[in-house]
Amino acid sequence: MAELHLSAPTPTYDTPTPRWVSLLTDVGRPVVAAWVMIMCAPGEHHLGKLAGWNDTLAWGMAGVLAAYAGIAAAVASKRPKGAPGKFSAVAGAWLSLAAAMSAQPVSHLFVTGHWTADPRPPVWLVVTVSCIPPLVLGHLLHLAATPVRARTTRVTAPAEPKTDPATPTPPAVDAPPTIVWAQAVPQGARFLPIVTRTAAATKPIEYSDPRCAAIRPLYETGLRPGTKAMRAAIIAAGLDDCSDGMIRGQLRAEVELHEPHLAALPPAPVAIGA
Template sequence: MADQNPNVPRPGTGTPWYARLATTAGRPAVLAATLIMSMPGEYHVARFAGWSDPWAYGMPFSLSAYAGIAAVVAATRPKGARGRVSATTGAVFAIVLALAAQVVAHLVNTGHMDHDQAWLIAVTSMVPPAVLAHLLHLAATPTPVVAPSTSVDTVEDAPVVERVAPVAQAPVLPPMPEQAPQLPPVEKPVRRIVYRDPRCAAIRPLYWNGTRPGTAAMRAALAMSGHGRVGDSTIRGILRAEVEEHEPVLATYPPALGRTA
């Protein structure tokens, strides 16, 4: 079994149980206590502004609920989302109002401030409609839907992806055009052939280009070899016939271009 991540605390270790209990149960207790302690001051400020019972009790609920809603909206909306700046401003404004209500109430109760002042009455009277307007604005602003994160927290949980190197393929070449079958190469005879008519030796080299020589080419080869003029029937019927008799494959060669029989 794989070891646990050392960065993740194991069960039963880390924060003591009483510290965890204080954090878990202490937060709602502190919230309730602060709301209860803030209510008298906000109630008296509403009475100073001219609200009578039971309407004056709505001021603590308006300020406390407004501050909580604005703070939650500001904290849950992602950065740059529509309505985040407005919610942050409202949260700050609600905290300032709650603090000012407590300060004013205690100054009046201790005799350091006169509650019968026009500006104090005017500012306090504007609180409920301002809170209502801003809450409606936050409710009308759509909350962006954040797609669930697909990131991997630890290296151990990361999926292993095998990368296969692409195999280079040879380029596909177009088909080659059909070509005429190649004839076997003409080689000079390895063994020495002794012809009955020595004039055949002057005709045999004419086959080296892979074709069967014609009468005119053989007549010219005989003349250049010093055999004089030889009749056509002798060239074809005797000399060429003897050459091809010793090497029958020569008779299968294609005729030379422009030859005469």
């Protein structure tokens, strides 16, 4: 029989960081960064002089490389993943780091005598160092012109209606129940129509002729009204009479155009129409 070994979970401890450690971290990073730039400046200044700049302008090489490394690293760390310019910023950070690192050994090789600039420095060194400032400027302008994140469409939520605190909010009223009306069965009808309506208000139908509205209630019997019944309804409503063809071909047709199911009702008996 296999044995089951249970091991207790490894406890975790949340130990607060001592104040002196946080202070050393906060102060130490800018101090180290400053000393690194001071130590690298002579080598970069030396390469600037070898490339042809005078003693004053050659110090700009140290400032250009230091600023390029700092700006590219800051942009690369702040750009979210997938944002425009993220890859370019990361590549620029690595390029600035490589330029700052390569400047030191190249300069030291000349200073220590492993390489010589007599009677003049190599062509590749002059061309490479001379191209650094314009390339740095172009890349920094590219990073500045690239948007930080992709443009998104902001959807504004509809504002909630303002209520007066002094006015009590009326309680919510439930929707009224569904009402089922059963129509009376005229003599001669073949079935009992049951019309289901809801008490909720619906948008009324707008007819082009008011006589259509006088005809529409006749369908509530569950039968399709005849010509005489429709004429009687029109006259009872106080509207102008019209021909049989207009009653059937225009008025009744318009009613059934808005509600096609009415045309499928069985026709009313002649006695009811009369």
